[in-house]
Amino acid sequence: MRSLVSLVAAAVALAATPALAQDCDWTPERAVTYVVPWGAGGGTDANSRMLASLLEKKFGVPFNVVNRTGGNGVTGHSAIAHAAPDGYTVGAVTVEINTMHHVGLTDMTREDITPIALVDIVPASVLVKADSEYETLEDLLAAAKANPGSLTASGTSQGGIWHLALAGLLNAEGMDPAAIRWIPSKGAAPAMQELMAGGVDVATPALSEGKALVEQGELKALAYMHTDRMKALPDVPTTAEVLDSGWTLAAWITISGPGGLPDDITCSYEKAVLEIVDTPEWAEFKASRGADVVKMGSDELAAYMEKSDAALGSTIQAIGLAK
Amino acid sequence: MPTDALAAVFTADNLTVIVIATLYGTFVGAMPGLTATMAVALLVPFTYFMDPVPAISAITATTTTAIFAGDIAGALLRMPGTPASAAYVDDSFRLSQEGSARKILFVSLLTAAIGGIVGVAILALAAPQLARFAIGFSSFENFWLATLGITCAILAGSGTVAKNFASLFLGLFVASIGIDVAVGHPRFTFGNVELYDGVSFIPAMIGLFAMSEVLRNARAGANVERLTLSLESVAAALSGAVGAIGRLKRVIAQSSILGTLIGALPGAGADIAAWIAYALAKRGSKTPERFGKGSIEGIAAGGSANNAGVAGAWTPALVFGIPGDSVTAIAIGVLFMKGLTPGPQIFTNDPTLVGALFGSFFVANIVMVFTGGLAILAATMILKVPRTVLMPMVLLSSLVGAYAITGSTLAIWIVLVLGIAGFFMEENGIPMAPAILGIVLGRVLEDNFMVSMMKSQGDLVAFFERPVAAVLGALTLFLWALLLIRAGLQLTRGRTSAHLTPEET
Numbered sequence: 001m002r003s004l005v006s007l008v009a010a011a012v013a014l015a016a017t018p019a020l021a022q023d024c025d026w027t028p029e030r031a032v033t034y035v036v037p038w039g040a041g042g043g044t045d046a047n048s049r050m051l052a053s054l055l056e057k058k059f060g061v062p063f064n065v066v067n068r069t070g071g072n073g074v075t076g077h078s079a080i081a082h083a084a085p086d087g088y089t090v091g092a093v094t095v096e097i098n099t100m101h102h103v104g105l106t107d108m109t110r111e112d113i114t115p116i117a118l119v120d121i122v123p124a125s126v127l128v129k130a131d132s133e134y135e136t137l138e139d140l141l142a143a144a145k146a147n148p149g150s151l152t153a154s155g156t157s158q159g160g161i162w163h164l165a166l167a168g169l170l171n172a173e174g175m176d177p178a179a180i181r182w183i184p185s186k187g188a189a190p191a192m193q194e195l196m197a198g199g200v201d202v203a204t205p206a207l208s209e210g211k212a213l214v215e216q217g218e219l220k221a222l223a224y225m226h227t228d229r230m231k232a233l234p235d236v237p238t239t240a241e242v243l244d245s246g247w248t249l250a251a252w253i254t255i256s257g258p259g260g261l262p263d264d265i266t267c268s269y270e271k272a273v274l275e276i277v278d279t280p281e282w283a284e285f286k287a288s289r290g291a292d293v294v295k296m297g298s299d300e301l302a303a304y305m306e307k308s309d310a311a312l313g314s315t316i317q318a319i320g321l322a323k
Numbered sequence: 324m325p326t327d328a329l330a331a332v333f334t335a336d337n338l339t340v341i342v343i344a345t346l347y348g349t350f351v352g353a354m355p356g357l358t359a360t361m362a363v364a365l366l367v368p369f370t371y372f373m374d375p376v377p378a379i380s381a382i383t384a385t386t387t388t389a390i391f392a393g394d395i396a397g398a399l400l401r402m403p404g405t406p407a408s409a410a411y412v413d414d415s416f417r418l419s420q421e422g423s424a425r426k427i428l429f430v431s432l433l434t435a436a437i438g439g440i441v442g443v444a445i446l447a448l449a450a451p452q453l454a455r456f457a458i459g460f461s462s463f464e465n466f467w468l469a470t471l472g473i474t475c476a477i478l479a480g481s482g483t484v485a486k487n488f489a490s491l492f493l494g495l496f497v498a499s500i501g502i503d504v505a506v507g508h509p510r511f512t513f514g515n516v517e518l519y520d521g522v523s524f525i526p527a528m529i530g531l532f533a534m535s536e537v538l539r540n541a542r543a544g545a546n547v548e549r550l551t552l553s554l555e556s557v558a559a560a561l562s563g564a565v566g567a568i569g570r571l572k573r574v575i576a577q578s579s580i581l582g583t584l585i586g587a588l589p590g591a592g593a594d595i596a597a598w599i600a601y602a603l604a605k606r607g608s609k610t611p612e613r614f615g616k617g618s619i620e621g622i623a624a625g626g627s628a629n630n631a632g633v634a635g636a637w638t639p640a641l642v643f644g645i646p647g648d649s650v651t652a653i654a655i656g657v658l659f660m661k662g663l664t665p666g667p668q669i670f671t672n673d674p675t676l677v678g679a680l681f682g683s684f685f686v687a688n689i690v691m692v693f694t695g696g697l698a699i700l701a702a703t704m705i706l707k708v709p710r711t712v713l714m715p716m717v718l719l720s721s722l723v724g725a726y727a728i729t730g731s732t733l734a735i736w737i738v739l740v741l742g743i744a745g746f747f748m749e750e751n752g753i754p755m756a757p758a759i760l761g762i763v764l765g766r767v768l769e770d771n772f773m774v775s776m777m778k779s780q781g782d783l784v785a786f787f788e789r790p791v792a793a794v795l796g797a798l799t800l801f802l803w804a805l806l807l808i809r810a811g812l813q814l815t816r817g818r819t820s821a822h823l824t825p826e827e828t
Binding site for chain 1: 360361363364367371460462464502506507516519520639645646649652653660661664666667770774777
């Protein structure tokens with residue numbers, strides 16, 4: 001009896017959904033929790049806080065940013081994925097949703113969240129110290145080929161996205177992924193500190209993170225792992241230009257909801273975010289960080305994440321970190 | 324530059340922002356469980372709508388006061404707001420129990436302001452040179468620095484060498500719980516996923532200090548003779564504090580300079596700064612036996628060093644755009660948002676802004692004296708509450724505060740377990756401060772050790788190959804030798820060393 005009732009209810013809900021989805025006029029009536037799986041002060045945090053404050057203005061209810069850090073991102077991502085899909089919890093799902101399950105940290109995948117919109121794309125770089133003997137990426141790769149294992153690099157944890165950037169690049173160029181040894185660090189800032197202190201030879205964080213030190217002439221950017229050059233640093237060649245393999249790698253940040261977020265809620269958020277990224281405030285914020293405005297809605301983002309998942313999966317497999 | 328910068332600092336807007344930010348910082352810092360980082364992160368959306376100078380003023384004023392205000396809960400309730408306050412919490416709590424809560428909080432406040440001002444002065448004079456030195460620190464130097472920090476905990480701890488070590492090792496053990504930094508293996512988690520992140524220091528600190536204090540009071544039960552504590556008058560407290568500071572000029576100067584230098588190093592921060600300054604003050608003191616049992620000298624040393632460290636932490640952030648801690652990481656984000664790129668050029672391209680930043684830091688430290696003073700007057704009223712009412716309230720806020728910071732019930736268990744551990748440690752004359760430092764620095768120590776070993780591929784000689792690392796390493800080994808000799812002496816003297824441990828009465 002009960003199952004019949006729920007069946008009818010489900011049927012009614014199903015019938016009602018398309019009509020509601022057209023409108024995209026759901027609005028939150030109380031405070032929304034915005035989960036950030038990474039620490040205060042990082043790029044994900046900065047982007048998410050900015051977006052949260054603009055969403056707050058748009059919807060007129062508070063958007064409380066909560067940093068649920070730890071477990072290499074597992075904690076925060078599961079807080080987003082497993083929240084009630086009622087629109088009152090959204091969060092910054094990042095590229096790690098596609099790497100964590102490959103390296104065996106969790107069973108959670110992009111299927112467990114509902115993508116809303118893309119917030120940022122952050123391509124990797126290859127940085128060396130200003131007085132380094134390597135002038136080009138080719139120089140560096142030749143040295144690594146001649147003496148595998150003598151050079152060290154850093155940027156993030158073992159198996160983290162910037163590690164995949166370097167190991168994947170070496171692998172794509174037909175070299176041993178460990179030809180440049182990876183030294184784990186807690187993030188891009190400590191890694192650049194190590195690079196400046198001469199503790200490692202190379203760092204491969206986001207170019208946006210190294211931009212200031214490159215502009216000051218403290219570091220040299222040998223490559224930008226992207227298809228187009230960065231507007232703020234037009235002299236840095238892209239890996240797509242200089243490498244035969246055309247290897248590129250970028251991290252990304254999204255705003256996403258829990259798995260099974262109803263369509264009307266998803267599309268209301270999508271509409272709001274897509275309007276926000278067109279505002280001059282957002283453009284100014286992005287420009288200040290040396291980043292370009294990206295605009296991608298839910299469906300396109302889902303397809304993008306699927307592609308990224310496959311690519312990262314094969315990289316992780318190739319460099320022997322898959323579990 | 325000076326006139327432009329001064330004009331930018333002394334606008335009505337900027338001064339209003341500083342006053343509001345110091346009030347906000349005091350509130351957040353005094354609440355156990357809320358951190359300076361959280362306070363600054365919450366400020367970011369507001370700074371977006373501010374001009375660059377007020378935006379930076381808001382951040383500096385908030386952090387400066389939050390670090391000081393951590394001392395308020397430490398002195399009154401034995402709940403240090405930050406690990407930087409943990410170095411001298413026993414001193415300040417003991418003295419406030421003896422009826423001079425206001426005096427020692429004024430000492431904390433004034434030394435914090437002095438430390439902050441010395442820090443800014445050093446920054447204004449030598450930030451680029453200091454940053455050039457700090458940027459040369461790799462994992463090898465950071466490892467020795469952390470080692471030196473925990474060695475100071477042994478050196479300055481109030482127990483015997485053996486008991487200080489016991490406390491430290493307990494802290495290091497707690498720090499080893501969770502996912503191993505280098506290879507990602509869970510340790511001592513017994514399959515509990517929430518323990519993967521390790522034991523965060525705020526619940527640990529609340530447990531070891533506040534919870535154990537509640538337990539001690541509970542055992543004393545109905546025979547608590549003094550139901551309320553006396554409070555000295557404001558005038559007496561102020562003149563007492565100013566007098567004490569006058570006598571401690573040398574210690575405060577030494578700790579402020581040291582605090583700034585250590586704060587500027589990327590691997591260290593206000594907490595290591597406070598400990599090393601505390602240990603050094605104890606070495607140079609005429610009354611080292613008072614340390615840990617109510618030494619104003621210790622409070623002055625630690626209190627000035629940690630606020631100086633806050634100023635020092637801006638060095639690598641401002642000069643190279645490399646943040647030393649999460650507060651400056653957020654501040655860099657705000658600078659970028661305002662179209663300002665931190666770097667050596669910022670001193671030549673935006674001298675007004677740099678001048679205004681230093682000026683605002685300076686003014687924030689002055690304004691803090693007044694807003695912090697008000698906070699002290701308001702907060703010390705808590706001592707008028709009878710202990711039988713206060714202690715259950717402390718218990719409640721300990722548990723709620725711990726839960727609030729992590730959002731998980733695990734934090735409550737951590738408070739309870741470490742509270743009981745702290746109770747028994749205290750019963751046996753084992754000081755708790757070294758354990759806190761062990762918890763805070765354990766991960767830093769292990770992380771830098773493992774990273775260094777990976778770099779050198781297992782070659783221990785590499786720890787002495789870089790010049791700065793060699794100096795720090797030699798200094799640490801020298802201190803260890805000294806400690807072992809002292810421990811040996813204490814053992815051979817046997818019973819006579821018992822007078823060194825405070826027996827609870």
